[in-house]
Amino acid sequence: MAYSETNPLAENFGFDVGGPIAAYWIALLRVITGWWFFHAGVTKLIEDGLNFTYGPMYMQEMTGTALGPIPVWMGNNLAWLIAPGVPLFETLIGLALIAGAFVRLAALGGAFFMTLFWIGNAGFGHGVVNSDFMGLLLFVTMIVLGAGRYYGLDGILEKTGLVKANPKLRYLLG
Amino acid sequence: MTQQFDIVDKVALAVGAALMLLGVVVLGLIEVLAGQPYGAAPLTNEAGEVIATPAIDPVVRTGLVILGLVVLLLWGVYRAITVDAPADRTPREVTAD
Numbered sequence: 001m002a003y004s005e006t007n008p009l010a011e012n013f014g015f016d017v018g019g020p021i022a023a024y025w026i027a028l029l030r031v032i033t034g035w036w037f038f039h040a041g042v043t044k045l046i047e048d049g050l051n052f053t054y055g056p057m058y059m060q061e062m063t064g065t066a067l068g069p070i071p072v073w074m075g076n077n078l079a080w081l082i083a084p085g086v087p088l089f090e091t092l093i094g095l096a097l098i099a100g101a102f103v104r105l106a107a108l109g110g111a112f113f114m115t116l117f118w119i120g121n122a123g124f125g126h127g128v129v130n131s132d133f134m135g136l137l138l139f140v141t142m143i144v145l146g147a148g149r150y151y152g153l154d155g156i157l158e159k160t161g162l163v164k165a166n167p168k169l170r171y172l173l174g
Numbered sequence: 175m176t177q178q179f180d181i182v183d184k185v186a187l188a189v190g191a192a193l194m195l196l197g198v199v200v201l202g203l204i205e206v207l208a209g210q211p212y213g214a215a216p217l218t219n220e221a222g223e224v225i226a227t228p229a230i231d232p233v234v235r236t237g238l239v240i241l242g243l244v245v246l247l248l249w250g251v252y253r254a255i256t257v258d259a260p261a262d263r264t265p266r267e268v269t270a271d
Binding site for chain 2: 066067118129133
């Protein structure tokens, strides 16, 4: 491999985005992130079904956060959506990431969830960079890299006639 | 998809990164230099009483990070709307004039 002035590691390790090691690692990261959310969602479904009442309660207690009154308002007025939505969307987001389908759309949902967990849990004893924030960054990374294209169904979906006819769908896939 | 970034793209990426780095790194450094608590949570004694509060409210720091992420999200939406769709990677034959 030719020497790269901008990425000296490329010569020895070959970790370029188009390379096999990068594809392998991005896919692995995507599936593990997906399992994380799938597990969180499906266990709530098993325990509470589509009536996860802790969800609205959690948001009603989110006072004094960077999002101002929004979470409390959501907890008070969108309980009908949050109680079934938390377990359902966590499960679907997890499945999407595991399968690598609609990854950018799913990861956007995951990032939204993690933003609420990050500022809602407020476990900042060791700083603002905690595990919730790292989870948030993981989902953003899935969006930035289009992680579904690496050993995921998005790689196949993007070759379908529907996507070729509407190429902007790739912004939701990938 | 073209990867040529114009001034709007560059400004959006710079502002997004700057806000996130300000919230995490710059204000984090100030927090450390200001003394205990080094984290973003109040320091308590054994009785649970707050004996020291963070120099910078974590609401400010998390707010800056979220704002940075929102800037990047809006930039992504802007790109999706304004920039031509990602190009098909299949090579095409081009006939010379």
